[in-house]
Amino acid sequence: MGHAGRGDDRRAPAPALRLRRGGGKRPRDHAERRGPALGAGAGGAAMSHVLMLQSSGGVLALGIGAGDRVIFDSSGDTALAQARDIDGALRKGLAETGLRLGDLDRIGVDIGPGGLGATRTAAAFANALGFALGVPVIGLPAFALLGFHGARATGRPVLIARRAARPHLFLGRYTDRLERFDYVTEDDAQAAIDAESGPFTLAGNMRFQHGGTLREPLTNAAPLTDMLALMRSPAYLERNDASAVPITEDL
Structure with a gap:
């Protein structure tokens, strides 16, 4: 796997990134991909490890979840x-958690809309890794992530706005969805508004402006704890997608 953002770095990948599961072949259909064990309880089932990528807001956040806990968060x-550097963040996450690529059961990626290059790069990285590992790649719209976080944090409806090509923008409204x-x-x-x-x-x-007051946005990125919680929600838990498609403008 190459180094994202390091086009002239052709060093061999570090041992931590070698695939442990054999084959690396793409399943013939979605049903053949290993499904998530995100709901595994204490009855002896293996704990699921989930890779999360978020970058459409312009700042990279990569996390690894184990069950319902985030055990690595690059945000700090x-x-x-x-x-x-997605590849560098993943290497650090695997090293700090003692995991290998083959331990990942599921990949979640922020598909925007947002920064075009950052969003496409993260989606391409997630899709390539999911292809190699034979695991589901779940695309989560950035506005669902921001709305989910805002609603949890404030208990109010969330209006989400991100700039697009002038004079346009993307606008969303989130309540419980x-x-x-x-x-x-x-x-x-x-x-x-x-x-x-x-x-x-x-x-x-x-x-x-609203009611004579200039309103500032709460955030432009959701914490990875909320990204993991959204991935574990019924809307995403049973999805078994083969790839994620970024949301972009037709200019």
Whole structure:
């Protein structure tokens, strides 16, 4: 596996990244992929290990989950986040947790919308790794992640807005699910904000006027603890996708 962001680095991969499971062949269909054991209890079932990638907000976050716990989170490593080195973050995560690539049962990746290059790079990395390991690759929309986090943190509906090609932007609304996701103009987005009569939380990378006050977004990235929780929710738990497709603009 190559080094993301290090096109001239042709060193052989470190031993920690060698596939332990034999073959590395792509299953003939989705049903042949190893399904998740995310709900495994104390009855002796093996604990699932999940790789999580989030980068559409412009900052790389890579995590490894074991059951319902995040056991590695690259977010606290400023050097890794600034380098956007997915391969380097994964190597560090495997080294710190004592895991091998073959221990990963499932991959979750933020599919945007957001930074075009960062989103596509993360999705391509996840798809290639899932192909090699023969494990499901689950795409999670960034607006579902931001909405899930905002609703958990504040108990309010969440309006999510991220910039697109001017004068457009992506706009979403989340309650207990992502109930709206649109590609709109800035004027249309402001009208949607104005129409909110009750308390709400703003997320994303845009500010809006509401009720005479300039509202700042709560965040533009969800913590990996919430990403893992969303992956364990009924909407995603049973999915067995072969690949993830990033959400991008048609310009």
